[in-house]
Amino acid sequence: MTPFRIPALAAAALLSMAGAASAAEHVVVQKGKAFSANKLSVxxxxxxxFLNEDPFSHNVFSLSDAKSFDLGSYxxxxxxxxxxxxxxxxxxxxxxxxxxxxLIEVAK
Known part of the structure; x- marks a missing residue:
């Protein structure tokens, strides 16, 4: 490995860790058969x-191109x-x- 490659790898690792450290967690409550917001920007x-505060199960899912998922019932x-x-x-x-x-708007 050349001496120039080590600093480049270290810089890439630091940038990766900095991106993870700046990520936020948003909580959407499910109560009264409704989400706590109609729109969310992240x-x-x-x-x-997604926190279920109702006395029954919910199943949160999306078929969107930006994020497709199914969290199942909980x-x-x-x-x-x-x-x-x-x-x-x-x-x-x-x-x-x-x-x-x-609707969740995901910005770069």
Whole structure:
């Protein structure tokens, strides 16, 4: 390995760690068969935690190009999270309660 390559690898590692350190967690509460917000703006790499405060199960999912996922069913007091790793609009719904919707805008 050349002496010039070591500093470049160290710089890349530091940049990677700095990106992870600046990521934020956003909490969306599910209560009264509704999300706590209709829209949410986040940055690339942020995490959204969906916390169920209803006395019944929810199933959070998205079929969006920016983030496709299905968190499965989970009951009261439980939470599940996603990390948003692509910029764009993520339309999130509950499979159990079709009126529950939230738009998440993911910025670079």
């Amino acid at each position: 940055k690339l790499g942020d995490t959204v935690k 009951g009261q007091g439980l939470a599940k999270s996603i990390t948003l790793d692509k910029a764009g609009t993520v339309e999130v719904e509950c499979a159990v309660h079709p009126d529950m919707k939230i």
